[in-house]
Amino acid sequence: MLQIYNSLTRRKADFVPLEPGKVRMYVCGMTVYDLCHLGHARVMVVFDVVYRYLRHLGYDVTYVRNITDIDDKIINRANERGEVFSDLTARFIQAMHEDATALGVLPPTEEPRATAHIKEILAMIQTLIAKGHAYAADNGDVYYAVASFPGYGRLSGKDPADLRAGSRVEPGEAKRDPLDFALWKAAKPGEPAWDSPWGPGRPGWHIECSAMSTCALGNHFDIHGGGADLQFPHHENEIAQSEGATGEPFVEVWMHNGFVRVNEEKMSKSLGNFFTVREILDRYRPEEVRYFILTSHYRSPLNYDEEHLEQARGALTRFYTALRGLPSSPAPAGVTGGTALAAAGDGQFRVRFSAAMDDDFNTPEALAVLFDLARELNRARGEDETRAADLAAELRALGGVVGLLQDDPEAYLRGGATEAGLSDDAISDLIQRRTAARQVRDWAEADRLRDELQGAGIVLEDGPAGTTWRRG
Numbered sequence: 001m002l003q004i005y006n007s008l009t010r011r012k013a014d015f016v017p018l019e020p021g022k023v024r025m026y027v028c029g030m031t032v033y034d035l036c037h038l039g040h041a042r043v044m045v046v047f048d049v050v051y052r053y054l055r056h057l058g059y060d061v062t063y064v065r066n067i068t069d070i071d072d073k074i075i076n077r078a079n080e081r082g083e084v085f086s087d088l089t090a091r092f093i094q095a096m097h098e099d100a101t102a103l104g105v106l107p108p109t110e111e112p113r114a115t116a117h118i119k120e121i122l123a124m125i126q127t128l129i130a131k132g133h134a135y136a137a138d139n140g141d142v143y144y145a146v147a148s149f150p151g152y153g154r155l156s157g158k159d160p161a162d163l164r165a166g167s168r169v170e171p172g173e174a175k176r177d178p179l180d181f182a183l184w185k186a187a188k189p190g191e192p193a194w195d196s197p198w199g200p201g202r203p204g205w206h207i208e209c210s211a212m213s214t215c216a217l218g219n220h221f222d223i224h225g226g227g228a229d230l231q232f233p234h235h236e237n238e239i240a241q242s243e244g245a246t247g248e249p250f251v252e253v254w255m256h257n258g259f260v261r262v263n264e265e266k267m268s269k270s271l272g273n274f275f276t277v278r279e280i281l282d283r284y285r286p287e288e289v290r291y292f293i294l295t296s297h298y299r300s301p302l303n304y305d306e307e308h309l310e311q312a313r314g315a316l317t318r319f320y321t322a323l324r325g326l327p328s329s330p331a332p333a334g335v336t337g338g339t340a341l342a343a344a345g346d347g348q349f350r351v352r353f354s355a356a357m358d359d360d361f362n363t364p365e366a367l368a369v370l371f372d373l374a375r376e377l378n379r380a381r382g383e384d385e386t387r388a389a390d391l392a393a394e395l396r397a398l399g400g401v402v403g404l405l406q407d408d409p410e411a412y413l414r415g416g417a418t419e420a421g422l423s424d425d426a427i428s429d430l431i432q433r434r435t436a437a438r439q440v441r442d443w444a445e446a447d448r449l450r451d452e453l454q455g456a457g458i459v460l461e462d463g464p465a466g467t468t469w470r471r472g
Contacts, residue, residue: 070089
């Protein structure tokens with residue numbers, strides 16, 4: 001049975017959805033004021049795998065990933081560039097979708113935007129005021145009264161008393177307690193604004209997610225996910241807002257993926273080790289980046305360096321080499337059937353793969369199972385072609401559960417990070433000339449042609465059926 005580590009309880013437990021057969025999941029998406037970076041890519045890929053695996057288990061999944069399209073950072077960036085904030089966000093939303101598609105991330109079921117939910121945000125704020133959890137300040141701001149919510153701090157493990165001791169009210173703020181946070185911000189001159197009972201303004205960041213998640217999934221739903229950096233204060237504040245407004249438990253299971261590091265240092269612009277997804281995709285193919293992300297357990301830190309990306313490239317090369325020349329379609333029984341997988345290996349690979357994924361989505365262990373399956377496939381080649389075809393179908397099917405190995409092997413092996421170098425036709429011509437030289441025992445010419453191909457980064461593999469090639 002699937003077990004998930006719950007950040008709220010700090011332990012793994014069997015996953016039992018609130019409604020049998022259905023899962024409702026919300027993940028904090030991007031604040032769209034810039035291009036996606038590697039941290040965003042990790043969130044998208046991690047929860048895409050969660051989404052895929054839950055569907056693989058047969059659940060009807062409603063997956064909501066929001067877009068924050070109004071906040072301080074967006075306003076500041078739009079002002080810096082002298083453009084309307086909505087034009088800025090539209091451009092970066094499109095770029096985000098392009099990056100997600102490149103990485104093989106499935107579209108969520110719903111993708112709500114904060115600016116489309118102002119009505120719901122205002123309604124939730126009014127409810128919080130009516131219940132004594134919030135108050136309107138004289139300057140037009142509205143604040144959540146943290147002291148009114150007894151459970152504050154239980155997600156992050158932080159004691160409000162300790163937090164209060166190290167906090168202070170900043171100049172210009174009108175809150176009563178240093179821990180209180182803004183639900184509604186009065187508009188400053190030139191800022192985007194919406195009408196409200198407290199005057200023109202815009203929502204605070206935290207209330208946006210409470211309103212959008214409950215609007216899409218109801219007051220109480222199964223899974224809420226996001227990066228570890230959101231656990232406090234964002235997710236802590238979401239709990240206080242949502243439970244304060246509805247009087248119901250907010251989320252059953254909280255999931256948080258680990259931080260991204262670059263060469264063992266925290267990724268940041270100030271250190272100069274900040275990479276956008278597009279910068280990485282200039283050098284590595286999307287599937288290589290996806291594979292690299294899955295080599296670390298989602299709750300562990302992910303360390304980005306060139307060596308790890310090269311290892312991902314080498315691993316995918318081995319997988320696609322094993323699949324080369326075999327049927328591309330999974331056998332009819334598929335992953336959820338029985339006969340094809342049993343014929344391919346008595347079901348052992350599926351059982352081990354499922355055990356890994358059922359253990360809190362342990363993708364490193366699941367990838368290790370795929371390696372064992374590829375080795376078994378290579379042993380079957382040339383001995384039992386039917387078994388080899390079954391194993392190839394199983395490898396593709398299990399890889400597909402985590403969004404890998406769905407490309408054409410020839411396209412992957414003959415492709416590259418760039419289009420530079422010899423064309424496919426030029427490579428084929430040199431291989432034909434080398435084959436002709438070998439047939440007349442002109443070994444010197446054959447070796448010269450092989451060296452020429454190797455110098456161009458082409459790896460030749462001679463076999464009973466002839467010579468195949470791939471880009472190194």
